[in-house]
Ligand code: DX5
């Protein structure tokens with residue numbers, strides 16, 4: 445299995461201090477920062493887009509922005525997110541009719557490509573071809589749209605199904621993940637862990653980051 449990576453979701457941070465919050469997480473041991481981009485169409489909420497990500501990448505040198513694109517037309521934002529310093533562009537398979545071409549477009553802009561599946565989408569939506577070209581697969585463990593929701597354990601078997609088919613691929617889980625729910629995610633084979641409220645609301649975020657990482661590694 446690929447190495448463990450913890451990606452705190454800044455959705456749970458103080459947006460007024462976004463760069464400081466990102467630095468705080470990196471200091472606490474986070475390797476990636478999960479940036480939830482919502483457009484008010486694919487999901488009801490609106491969060492942030494390329495202009496804010498661009499400020500973050502300038503303010504936090506070396507940051508790896510794991511951009512979770514909860515947007516209706518993911519083809520539309522590849523260039524803007526690349527120009528803003530995005531390192532990984534993860535789109536929802538439900539939002540596009542041509543995922544393979546989109547993966548190639550993301551790679552052309554030198555970003556890693558991720559493909560996300562929502563709770564009602566089966567793991568078989570990730571075809572062998574998509575799995576071959578994508579760098580990361582994201583199994584949502586809540587309905588996309590907001591932080592702080594309850595973890596949906598019924599999504600976890602999809603992680604195991606994808607891990608069996610793609611032993612060397614990064615597989616991310618996102619939604620309601622924290623110290624109480626990490627065990628099943630790790631057992632199923634996910635190695636990239638997103639956690640928002642569980643990390644940002646903790647009195648000692650670095651301890652939560654370390655615990656999540658340790659659980660995936662052992
Ligand atoms: C939900 C987002 C998640 C969310 C995770 O739509 O994609 O990244 O911020 O937050 P928690 O960990 O609080 O569920």
Ligand code: ZN
Pocket residue numbers: 453478479480512618638
């Ligand atoms: Zn997310």
